[in-house]
Amino acid sequence: MTTQYTITELAREFDVTPRAIRFYEDQGLLAPSREGAGGLKRVFSGRDRTRLKLTLRGKRLGFTLSEIRTLLDLYESPTDTLPQLQAFLDTVVHHREILERQRADLDATLEDLAQYESQARALLDRNTAHESDASAKT
Known part of the structure; x- marks a missing residue:
């Protein structure tokens, strides 16, 4: 059944x-x-x-519906069809390249954010120390 x-x-x-x-x-x-x-x-x-x-x-x-449809059709087709396998490979390689570029962009953004965070913490530490010194003098 x-x-x-x-x-x-x-x-x-x-x-x-x-x-x-x-x-x-x-x-x-x-x-x-x-x-x-x-x-x-x-x-x-x-x-x-x-x-x-x-x-x-x-x-x-992140695949488009069109890419998904193509991949599904390839998934169900005979595996010995070279043009279909080449199309599948081309789609996968193209998408992997896009994801790798996005990962590089994310890594760069994360690095920038870590620097900004570090700078903000240093400024807060300096301001906190300055306020403590001012309070001690009064």
Whole structure:
């Protein structure tokens, strides 16, 4: 028997809103089947659950929905297709380069903030010492 999930179950499991899941469906990232009167009830498969998990992971890593869709399609394609593997590699390399630039920017910003913090502490220490000296003289 195939495992099936409701939108509520997936939303709860991955801590997202049903609206977000419907949005990912609208974007072609998920393809639940429909059941019930008028086909209103969405039924998600194990494939959909995996695609949602990978979509959310891709979003956390900063991938666009278009990049995620491409990666999901590659994930499900035969592994011996060289053009698809090259496209996958190009996407991953490009994104890694972006993240490395962002990390360098963050490191530089953190270094600047540490210097500002040190300078502010030194000024506070000097002012505190100056006020203590002034209080002692009166």
